[in-house]
Amino acid sequence: MKRSEFLYLSGLGAGALMLPNLALFGNPIDPMEALNVVDVKIKKELADVALNAARAKGASYADIRIGRYLNQFVATRENRVQGVANTESYGVGVRVIANGCWGFASTNNVTKEDIAKAAEKAVAVAKANSKIQGAPVQLAPQKGYGEVSWKSPIEKNAFEVPVKEKVDLLLATNALAMQGGASFVNSVIFAVNEQKYFASTDGSYIDQDVHRIFPNFTVTKIDRSSGKFDTIKSLSTPMGMGYEYLEPKESSKVKGIVTRYKDRYDILEDIKSATVNVDQKMKAKSVEPGKYDMVLDPSHLWLTIHESVGHPTELDRVLGYEANYAGTSFLSLDRLNSKKFNFGNKLVNVVADKTEKTSLGAVGYDDEGVACKKWDIVKDGILVNFQATRDQAHMIGLKESQGCSYAQSWADVQFQRMPNVSLQPGKEKLSVDDMIKNVEKGIYIIGDGSFSIDQQRYNFQFGGQMFYEIKEGKIVGMLKDVAYQSNTQEFWNAVGAVCDESDYRLGGAFNDGKGQPSQSNAVSHGSSTTRFNGVNVINTARKI
Structure with a gap:
């Protein structure tokens, strides 16, 4: 998707209520930046700085987590986009044991100098805490794994799918609900990517790439004559998958009344069922x-x-x-x-x-x-x-x-x-x-x-x-x-x-x-x- 299109869609729903508090998720970024990754060699160099600095200050154990957390929200209501947001949070957390006590410090300045300072601060915190600590920390033994990696077994990275494609799917979903008589409908796709690097004095250097996705909607119907209303949410569930979750396979029904999804989710089929079910729910005894x-x-x-x-x-x-x-x-x-x-x-x-x-x-x-x-x-x-x-x-x-x-x-x-x-x-x-x-x-x-x-x-x-x-x-x-x-x-x-x-x-x-x-x-x-x-x-x- 072109940057101009992204900015246009973002501007349509500035401040929309369906978007979460973005301050909790990091700083806004261009969606294309989410596809960039940090070289694992660089992360290992940074990790060694922290571990060496912690040991030099007297830590008996230390670990470091270098984390890059990406979130994408696409939110719609009826026939309009409420908001599109891409956020990034990137920084380092250092945890140590010194004098038998835990200490922790973090920084979002991902430089060798600032990481060393964070490690030294974590040791200082641990030593200060040890003055009031009771029994010392007992860690279960853990062997080091050396340099290893793990990635969610996704088929399609949600961050690679154009925002416009997601917007079109959500608006089509909303349109089906409105055609079925819904009074209000909103829908969202929320995608997460955690790029996490862990290293410790046990000898582990672990690089992980974790993906999650959550499509959902809420349908509301109002009986104008009585003033009564009811709602039904989607039957989707958040999953540790990529965008393939939204590319449905065959679903199944129990007694013809409810569609159930296992490995894939058909948001269009689900909203058609939900629009019928919310009618029945209003009339139910x-x-x-x-x-x-x-x-x-x-x-x-x-x-x-x-x-x-x-x-x-x-x-x-x-x-x-x-x-x-x-x-x-x-x-x-x-x-x-x-x-x-x-x-x-x-x-x-x-x-x-x-x-x-x-x-x-x-x-x-x-x-x-x-x-x-x-x-x-x-x-x-x-x-x-x-x-x-x-x-x-x-x-x-x-x-x-x-x-x-x-x-x-x-x-x-x-x-x-x-x-x-x-x-x-x-x-x-x-x-x-x-x-x-x-x-x-x-x-x-x-x-x-x-x-x-x-x-x-x-x-x-x-x-x-x-x-x-x-x-x-x-x-x-x-x-x-x-x-x-x-x-x-x-x-x-x-x-x-x-x-x-x-x-x-x-x-x-x-x-x-x-x-x-x-x-x-x-x-x-x-x-x-x-x-x-x-x-x-x-x-x-x-x-x-």
């Missing part, structure tokens, strides 16, 4: 409170997994070291591998996996230079592990880190962040249609919605996007005002069936928050459609 068997689609279940399994198994929450963003955890170390505590029933198998292809959390190495892997968190309903970093591993008897360290940028210190946490598919062949046939009184939920959960990740309430009533094995219509309530242990012990691997799909979020100062990371959660028996459902429109 209000749910009768009571006990129902809940059939939860992966587009919904990912969020329940995230809140009730992912966060409470973070080791820092379990130990009480972390309480930001909804508290600590109802779990404790004595429940690990305990036959007296059933996290769920025997159908519940949950794994953490930083290597799962197309997932948001997939990288070759974490931000401590640890090679990523897959491990069990819940096995046959028993809690068997947590999520840990190098300085946490010894606390639960691990001899090595699980590779759970991440920082949202070069300017932030890395800490324990959630890997992809997923419910494993059932072992017996079972489709969604087969599952619904076995439900006498139930609700089938598609899409995520509002939720709340207590300060120990135990008692919760979840809504959704679309709710379908099931009677005697058949879907009989749409419901509204639905939310289910449970607690984590009760809920995961209520699993009645899990569809097989053919139904397994990923959901996820670009913006999982944690820490103070807060950081955000991207994470996926996979599952197949799952039935939960006898779950309490409330009517959210009725006053208590």
